[in-house]
Each structure stands twice: as structure tokens, then as C-alpha cells.
Amino acid sequence: MKKSLMLYLLILAVLMNLFTYMFYSQEVKFEQNRYEKTTKKLRDSINLVKVKLDEADYFSLEHNENAQNYFDNTASGGKIILHEKLIPVVTEKLLDFNANPKGNPYTGQDQIGPNKFIINKVKILNHRWIIADYSNGEMWGEVLLKYFVNTDESISFEVNQTWLYQK
Incomplete structure (x- = not known):
């Protein structure tokens, strides 16, 4: 067993x-x-x-070779502007206008109520256009801007079209 x-x-x-x-x-x-x-x-x-x-990213200055070539002014005796350096400069210049007491003038909106409109987000589309998102904390909108790099390397903006969404 x-x-x-x-x-x-x-x-x-x-x-x-x-x-x-x-x-x-x-x-x-x-x-x-x-x-x-x-x-x-x-x-x-x-x-x-x-x-x-x-x-x-198809519509962005970073990936648009034709728009980048626009800033290559060596044929006309001008300076080369690198898009890698231009994008943060343009964005910073546009966002600097947020410090204005009446709000950023490039939102295309006047101040409504106690809050001012400021630009939150910026996308540089090409050598001429910018799209930006703005708000005053209660209302939101988008703006299409033209920007120009002047010969003295200053940057100017122009509101083309703006849209304020309903609450």
C-alpha cells in the first residue's frame, strides 16, 4: 500500500x-x-x-515653404527673416496689447461690461494672416488679422474680420 x-x-x-x-x-x-x-x-x-x-498644421507658417520664402528678401536687397524667430516675436507683440486698460484693440471688440477682451491663443497661418481666439471671461470670439513686417522690422496689425459667439 x-x-x-x-x-x-x-x-x-x-x-x-x-x-x-x-x-x-x-x-x-x-x-x-x-x-x-x-x-x-x-x-x-x-x-x-x-x-x-x-x-x-497645413495652414501654418512653420510648414508653408511659400510663405517662408516671402521673408527671403535677398533678391530685392532686403534682409532674411527666419520664420522660427518671427513667429514668437509676432505672437509676443500681439499679446503685449492685452495690457491695454480697454482691452486688446486687435480683437475688434469694445469693452463690454467690467471685463476687457484679451487675446488668449494665436496661430500664424502664413506670411500675412493670423487667427486668434479672444475672450473677456464670459464671451468668446475669434479674429482674423493681417500682419505686416515693416522695413524697420516693426510689426503692424490690421483687423480683417472678427466674430463674437453668442452666450
Whole structure:
């Protein structure tokens, strides 16, 4: 009886080892397969986001070579203006007008109530156009501006069209 008990225990131990080995070997394959699927999904998602970002940046000075070439005035004896340096300068000059006590004059809106309109976000579309988002804390709007880089390297703005959304 003792021998049959030992035999049963030995068979049970061998079966446990066999099942444990099979479980862990299949688990590794399962995890590798799951990792590959997840990696593929993430790569597809990243590629999709890159495509959408490229489409969204189509209208921007940073990605518009024709607009960048506009600032290459060497043929007419002028200076080269690098768009990498121009974009933050134009944005800063426009946002500096937010300090005006009546609000930023380039929103195209007069002060309504106690709050003044200020520009929150700026996107330079090309060598001539800017789109900006503005608000007074209660009302929101957008404005399309023209900007000019003058020969003395000053920057001037002109409101083309503005839109104030309903509350």
C-alpha cells in the first residue's frame, strides 16, 4: 500500500509539473502575442495622430515653404527673416496689447461690461494672416488679422474680420 501511495504521489507530481510547464510556456506565448497586438495598435494610433497633426498644421507658417520664402528678401536687397524667430516675436507683440486698460484693440471688440477682451491663443497661418481666439471671461470670439513686417522690422496689425459667439 505504501508503494502504491508513493506511485500515485509520483504520478501526481509528474502531472502537476507537466501541467505547470504547459501553462507557463503557453502564458509566455500568449503574453508575446498580446504585446505584439498592443504594439501594433499603438503604432497605428501614433501614425494616425501624426497624419492628423500634419493636416492640422497645413495652414501654418512653420510648414508653408511659400510663405517662408516671402521673408527671403535677398533678391530685392532686403534682409532674411527666419520664420522660427518671427513667429514668437509676432505672437509676443500681439499679446503685449492685452495690457491695454480697454482691452486688446486687435480683437475688434469694445469693452463690454467690467471685463476687457484679451487675446488668449494665436496661430500664424502664413506670411500675412493670423487667427486668434479672444475672450473677456464670459464671451468668446475669434479674429482674423493681417500682419505686416515693416522695413524697420516693426510689426503692424490690421483687423480683417472678427466674430463674437453668442452666450
